[in-house]
Each structure stands twice: as C-alpha cells, then as structure tokens.
Amino acid sequence: MGSMDFESNNWIWDGVGYYSHLFGGIMLTAAVLGISSSYFGKIGVPSLPYLWPHMEVFHKKKYRKKPIRVYMDGCFDLMHYGHANALRQAKALGDILVVGVVSDEEIIANKGPPVLSMEERLTLVSGLKWVDEVITNAPYAITEKFMDKLFNEHKIDYIIHGDDPCLLPDGTDAYALAKKAGRYKQIKRTEGVSSTDIVGRILSSAKDIKAGNECFDNTLSEHANNMNNTKAEERQSGGAQISHFLPTSRRIVQFSNGKGPGPNARVVYIDGAFDLFHAGHVEILKSARQFGDFLLVGIHSDETVSEHRGTQYPIMDLHERSLSVLACRYVDEVIIGSPWEVTKDMIITFNISLVVHGTVAESTNFLNDDADPYAAPKSMGIFRMIESPKDITTSSVAKRIIANHEVYKKRNAKKVESEKRYYAEKKYVSGD
Numbered sequence: 352m353g354s355m356d357f358e359s360n361n362w363i364w365d366g367v368g369y370y371s372h373l374f375g376g377i378m379l380t381a382a383v384l385g386i387s388s389s390y391f392g393k394i395g396v397p398s399l400p401y402l403w404p405h406m407e408v409f410h411k412k413k414y415r416k417k418p419i420r421v422y423m424d425g426c427f428d429l430m431h432y433g434h435a436n437a438l439r440q441a442k443a444l445g446d447i448l449v450v451g452v453v454s455d456e457e458i459i460a461n462k463g464p465p466v467l468s469m470e471e472r473l474t475l476v477s478g479l480k481w482v483d484e485v486i487t488n489a490p491y492a493i494t495e496k497f498m499d500k501l502f503n504e505h506k507i508d509y510i511i512h513g514d515d516p517c518l519l520p521d522g523t524d525a526y527a528l529a530k531k532a533g534r535y536k537q538i539k540r541t542e543g544v545s546s547t548d549i550v551g552r553i554l555s556s557a558k559d560i561k562a563g564n565e566c567f568d569n570t571l572s573e574h575a576n577n578m579n580n581t582k583a584e585e586r587q588s589g590g591a592q593i594s595h596f597l598p599t600s601r602r603i604v605q606f607s608n609g610k611g612p613g614p615n616a617r618v619v620y621i622d623g624a625f626d627l628f629h630a631g632h633v634e635i636l637k638s639a640r641q642f643g644d645f646l647l648v649g650i651h652s653d654e655t656v657s658e659h660r661g662t663q664y665p666i667m668d669l670h671e672r673s674l675s676v677l678a679c680r681y682v683d684e685v686i687i688g689s690p691w692e693v694t695k696d697m698i699i700t701f702n703i704s705l706v707v708h709g710t711v712a713e714s715t716n717f718l719n720d721d722a723d724p725y726a727a728p729k730s731m732g733i734f735r736m737i738e739s740p741k742d743i744t745t746s747s748v749a750k751r752i753i754a755n756h757e758v759y760k761k762r763n764a765k766k767v768e769s770e771k772r773y774y775a776e777k778k779y780v781s782g783d
C-alpha cells in the first residue's frame with residue numbers, strides 16, 4: 352500500500368455528505384448479516400440506508416475503516432502473468448478488487464475476434480487469487496455513463512489502469528473524468544510479456560506445432576506453410592515473440608501464499624506443463640484442491656516439456672508458467688521444475704497423501720509407457736485419475752490462434768509497432 356493516498360478517499364464521502372466513521376459500523380453490520388459481497392457472481396454491495404440511524408452504537412465500540420473498492424478492467428484474452436500482476440497491484444491499492452471483463456462483442460468490434468470465449472475469460476479472471484468480484488460485459492473504452500455506474504451502483508472508490516495511455520476514439524483520455532474527480536490510480540506495467548508477444552511466439556512455432564503434434568488436422572498444413580514466411584519476417588523485424596521477462600525472486604514472493612501445509616493437512620499433488628495457462632487448468636486445479644487441504648503443483652522444466660511434447664513447446668518458459676499457476680487461487684505451492692517421474696522420495700519429502708492427474712491432457716501416452724511417471728504413487732495406492740471438467744488443452748488454444756492467423760497477424764503487426772515504440776521510449780518507472 353506504500354504510497355497510497357488516503358486523503359482523496361475522504362473527499363469521496365465528504366463530497367456526498369456522509370461521515371466516514373459511520374461506514375465502519377455499516378460494514379460491520381453487513382458482515383454480521385452475511386451480505387458482504389466476497390463471492391462471485393454477486394455484483395455490488397447492497398446499500399442499507401435504513402440502517403444508518405442505528406449505526407452510531409457500533410462505531411464507538413468497533414471502529415473499522417470502510418473497505419476501499421477498486422476497479423480494473425480488461426479483455427483478458429490469452430491471460431498471462433502480466434494481467435495477474437496488474438490485478439495484484441490493483442488489489443494492493445484497495446481492499447476489494449472488482450474486475451470488469453470486456454464482452455466478446457466489444458472485443459470483436461475493437462480488436463477482432465478474441466481467442467478465448469467470455470466463459471473461458473471469466474473462469475481465468477475469477478480463478479485469480481486477488482480478484483473479489485467480477486463484472487461481465489464491461490465496455491471496451493470506459494464511457495462516462497459506465498463510470499457513473501461504477502461509482503454509484505458498484506460503489507467503486509478508485510478506477511485503476513496501467514501507465515500506458517488509454518485514448519477514446521476522439522483522442523481524449525478515457526480516464527479524464529475519474530482523474531478530475533481524484534478517483535483514478537495508476538499502476539506500473541508488468542515488463543516482459545503481452546498477449547501480442549504470446550501470439551507472436553505461437554505463430555512462430557506454428558509450423559513445428561503442426562509437424563510435431565498429430566492433434567492438428569491436415570487442413571492446418573496450409574496455414575502452417577504460410578507461417579513459414581511469418582516466422583522469417585518476424586525474426587527480421589526484431590519480432591514480438593522474444594520474451595523480455597526477467598524473473599526475480601521478489602516477483603515470485605509477491606505471487607506466493609508464503610504458507611506451508613498446516614498440521615495434519617492432506618497434501619494433494621498434481622503436475623504438468625501448465626503451458627499457456629487456460630480455463631481447463633483453472634478447473635482441474637480447482638477439482639484437485641477439493642481432494643485435500645493443500646495443493647502442491649509440480650511444474651515440469653522446459654527441457655522435460657520439450658522432451659515429451661516436442662521442441663516447439665513450451666510456449667511459456669518455466670518461470671512464466673510458475674507465476675501463472677501461483678496466481679491461481681486454488682494453488683498453495685509450486686515446485687519450479689518438478690521431475691517427470693513422481694518418486695517415492697518426493698512423496699515423503701512433501702508428505703503427499705494423494706497424486707492426481709486429469710483425464711484431459713496433452714498426451715496420455717505415458718499410460719502405456721514402460722516408464723510410467725506415476726508408478727510410485729500407484730504402487731502406494733495414492734494415485735487417482737480425476738475427471739477434467741473442460742476439454743481444453745494448450746495445443747487446442749494454440750490451434751485456435753493458428754486457425755485465425757491472418758487476423759492475428761494483422762492485429763499483431765499493428766501492436767508490434769506500438770510495442771517497439773514503447774520499448775524505444777521506455778524510462779524507469781518506480782513501483783512494483
């Protein structure tokens with residue numbers, strides 16, 4: 352919360368003529384009545400004007416500051432740890448984080464077709480541990496009308512946005528109104544990743560993805576051949592696909608829960624590549640967590656993933672994949688670079704009581720392999736296949752991008768230019 356400016360918060364309540372000390376009492380009552388809004392699908396806190404006259408009794412005994420509600424929006428298409436980090440930073444500027452997810456229609460009108468459906472994007476956003484509430488179908492560019500709705504209906508105190516300028520079609524600053532009202536806060540852009548960059552990486556390895564994966568049908572071979580040129584072009588232009596991500600220990604700490612399993616906790620273990628973190632990953636992690644009290648996730652090293660899935664994978668490197676998994680609310684801890692084989696030694700080291708594996712996976716060849724990576728937990732009777740709630744895999748997401756590559760190529764070319772400008776003009780910005 353370091354540099355948070357509390358003064359302007361007081362302005363909000365003084366401005367509408369309420370005394371801020373009353374709100375401590377109101378929120379306390381809301382919590383007692385069980386109507387605080389910390390679960391999904393519920394939007395906004397019910398206002399309780401009829402309770403106000405009785406609030407005085409509470410505030411003298413138990414003064415609590417009214418929770419600050421902050422809002423941030425986005426498309427969250429191909430969600431990555433950069434989005435997760437932005438939302439983490441936004442949450443740190445308040446107490447309750449409300450996230451607006453832009454509708455499919457608005458994305459189509461402004462950027463072209465999204466890779467992920469609204470349902471998938473919602474699953475991903477709701478799965479982040481910093482997100483408290485979600486507003487579906489947010490507008491692409493924030494309008495005055497929507498801003499009114501945020502302040503009045505959703506009781507938002509501050510609108511948060513990254514440090515990149517956001518202009519309306521008429522060239523004016525989209526957040527001018529919120530800034531003028533002192534209800535705008537800015538966060539620092541997360542270095543090293545953007546959806547543009549990820550699309551670039553997928554398009555670059557498209558040919559290899561085709562060649563190395565029998566899941567891709569033949570109709571894609573033509574696309575793949577075209578991609579041959581794209582790859583060369585993008586390499587020459589200093590391509591967007593090169594990762595600028597510099598993993599730091601601090602970032603990993605920021606994403607971690609920092610807690611080990613409690614006494615008598617049942618530790619569940621699941622492992623995988625978790626490449627291009629998608630809604631299927633969120634769902635399987637959610638199911639896995641339900642089998643115990645502590646979910647430990649093993650993330651295979653880049654070498655292990657390449658060895659078992661082909662050299663075109665992983666699209667995201669080990670540190671990037673680790674951050675995406677750590678950002679998920681169902682995950683308690685990760686092993687950064689776990690072995691392919693789940694050994695008895697590992698099981699003892701982490702006191703693992705159950706090893707699970709989803710029914711939908713990139714490849715289930717290991718089931719017939721001589722060297723079954725799950726031989727140890729199986730022999731100990733602690734292995735279990737669990738139903739994958741969603742039929743999504745990393746290659747199916749990559750495949751959607753390749754199938755639409757013409758559109759994405761155009762969209763990317765534009766973005767690559769602005770990204771290049773960003774990096775050329777980049778200066779040091781403080782913050783985390």
Ligand SMILES: *[C@@H]1O[C@H](CO)[C@@H](O)[C@H](O)[C@H]1NC(C)=O
Pocket residue numbers: 576579580583
């Ligand atoms: C891909 O590009 C290389 C050189 O740029 C060329 O030799 C090769 O024939 C191309 N392959 C396809 C399938 O177009």
Ligand SMILES: *[C@@H]1O[C@H](CO)[C@@H](O)[C@H](O)[C@H]1NC(C)=O
Pocket residue numbers: 613614615616617618702703704
């Ligand atoms: C190991 O896990 C079991 C649950 O499977 C738990 O009952 C036990 O207390 C754990 N051991 C320690 C030392 O925490």
